[in-house]
Amino acid sequence: MRYFIILLLLFTALVVNAQNCNIKLTGTVTDSHDGEKLEFATLGILQLQKQSFTKSDGTFEFFNLCPGSYTIICRHLGCKDTSFTISVNENTNIAIVMPHKLNQLKEVDVKGDKTNHADAAGLSVISVTNQQLQPLLGGTLGDVLKAAPGITTLQTGATITKPMINGFTGNRIVIMNNGVRLEGQQWGGEHAPEIDPYIANTISVWYGAKAVRYGPDAIGGVITIDPATLPYNGKFSGIANVGGFSNNRMGAASLQLQNSFGKGRWAYSVQGSYRKGANVFTPAYGLDNSAIREGNFSAALGYKYKRFKVETYVSRFDTKIGLFKGAHIGNLTDLLQAINSTTPFYTTNTHSYAIGRPYQQAVHYTGKLKMVYDVDDNNRLLLQYAIQNNRRQEFDRDKPLNDSLAALNKPEFLFDLTTQTVDAVYEYSHKGLEISGGLSGMYQSNYWQGRYFIPNFNAQNLGAFAIAEYSFKKVKLEAGVRYDVRFLEISRLIKGKVISPAYRYQNPSANIGATFMDVVPGLNVGLNAGLAWRPPTVSELYSNGLHHGAAAFEIGDTSFTAEKAYTGSAVVNYQAEGIEFRVMGNYSYFDSYINLEPVLPPTLTIAGAFPTFKYRQGAASFTSINVSLSVIATKQLSLFTRNALIWAYNHTTRQYLIGAPAHRFLLGARYSFGDRKWFEKPYVEVSASHTLRQYLVDKDADYSAPPAGYTLLNAELGFTAHIRNSHIGITLAASNLLNTKYRDYLDRFRYYTDAMGRNISLKINIPFGEIK
């Protein structure tokens, strides 16, 4: 906390001070085709990673530029990207003429060059792109996603992370992996998404109307993870990444190669990555059996001829994660003992890479075939088929007592989920109007082996959606509607008899939004309202068993109806000289929220008493506010702050919901040095994050009271080495620099152990060949 205050003082002092670089760059963007002024064109300054949009009269503005030479990139839907270099020494006005062209990248039509970027369309998407991702790669997907505001992670130790958007996680958010909706065992708190973070070129978080395209369930939002597009007409190129992490002595590497052939009509990309980490260390002790191993592979091949494009994609994700032995417990007595001991059992001081029981292993295959047909400049048809198989195995700490069973070394839990999806989407765009509509079908089947937790099931989902966006003058309107029907058939064998209950859930989803640009110069306001729903998951309906990792008995309820939510959000974004401010507020009200709640009495078994949790359905609300501010103090120094507050309330029990993130605050400063020969864009960044104790929840409602608040100091140093013709990115970073001992409320291991101590990492990004 002390550092936090010091930084705050520093921050205030510097805001008052120096404003050295104050050159203004203004301009107009017009369409070469008809000379029309283009609205909502995206302007980016590559070197500064600054971004702006054109207003209804086609004009744009950049403030606070220092004298120098800059590369300007201009993008507009339906136009070819334009880039040029300009030397700026005084206030400058430029005219940009955009060549009209067939829409090339329309599926991903918003690409920011900047973190915290608010989409012109409803301010409803936040993107993190390649250059911002680079210093983050090597960690888990959750670590990478935390760069986006509003995203926190639900963790199980340091190696298993699940993204959480404004307090929603698991089945309430949708993750799109290269255009395919990820279907894994998302219901489990310790089941991380099966995606290789190294594949990501752009990661976006979507709220609002565009999110309805990706199906129901997206109550909290949609995360899309997209690789670089295939390089038709491109030359051989590639990217190699290597990373080393001090805490758990983890090494990570990835390699991606791409090229085109056959007169540029064919293009391919192959990619693989590997991570291997040893035991995780807290400031005071190491955690026995917390090593990790992950190997991933993907390949894409595309063919493009005139207006057709066909692309195939296959990927394999394979991870094996050791679970800290001291967090595997037998019953309530063991749990209380673990909570009351300051140092857990099974600590270690060895940096072992061995993974023994208990551990989990997940293998995920994805295959995709996509076809795109551009009917003309304004119309496009897209068809996609995808198949996924997710196989998750969980091994308890102890093998069965029975020798013959133990010799088989079988997992205590095995879930095998196969999902097939078909999507057809039609898109139309003309001037300020964009319309898309489509159909999607899904077929899924799950089977299990080992100890019963959720039954076998088959599920089918049919959905149709339509989205329209219209912009005129300084206003942009958007609306999306969707209707889904979901069939679910269970198959259970009880006392030799197969029983197969069937369910059907059907509901509409809808979303409307409006964006008002330049309400006063530089101030944009976005408003959004929606209706979302989610069918109950099989685990919510049918789980009935002992969760050994959590020492809890979990009981589902087959009478649950679909979960419905009414959502509203407002975004205010202000950009002016030396300042950028963004505040986003979200409110969601559920009349039928499904929540896992503790019940009495505990379940009595031969192994002792177990705390019992029942899924219950009732009214709940989520309110969140995200505030970010960045101030350019001098041409070298910028200061930033990002803060997230959230209140999740159960209206039935009249208590705050267990498991929602605590309020968190971040304050940082970035100092950029000038280029020195081969030493480009060097910078130092220091940030302090403070997380409050989760004071809202009833401290007696959990096995142990929420842990105390904590402050972490992080530092990062980076530059690009310009050696011959390549630009090698080098980042040296330290998280938890002061080796602070802490426990986080959203970490399921908080009952047993402190969180990870200081972790120093070195990451090197080596692009080679001709980069498009």
Added chain:
Amino acid sequence: MNTTFKKLLLTFAAFALILGFSACKDDNPAPENPEELITTLKLTFTDSANTANTFIVTFADPDGPGGNAPTTYDSIALQTNKTYLVSVQLLNESVSPAEDITLEVEEEKDDHLFGYTTTTNAIITETDVDNNNLPVGIQTKWKTTTASVGNTTVVLKHQPGIKTGDIALGETDVEVVFYTAIQ
């Protein structure tokens, strides 16, 4: 629409058909009872002064954890100033014939420990040892003194590689609390 596009559309339709046909039902679910279950704990008491005086105290939950509540949950009734030789037995009675889990504990006795704690006026000591000369607790001796009532807790801990004789260590496999009266 030219022929290339038609071909593509056909390929796509073929994939969609595969989806339709592969949507076969999985009608062979696995049975929902665990392969290894401990349903029953039995304590056999023998009066050391009169070996004909034996009795059994039982906890039984035949359908395993959850589901129906335990069907047998006896109390322990002992006489004052006596010494009892007690042996513990674990069974899986959900299968026929019942499986004796105690034999498997015996086999892995170096990694297991039965612990007994009581709030009554009795002293309980283990009379058996493992290969490292540490107690196992399958066989015990219960020495009672004056009249009293309270609880006796029987615990089985799995302590792979960490067994020292301390019952606090390890993961609990069994934990049953018996109401106990010495009179």
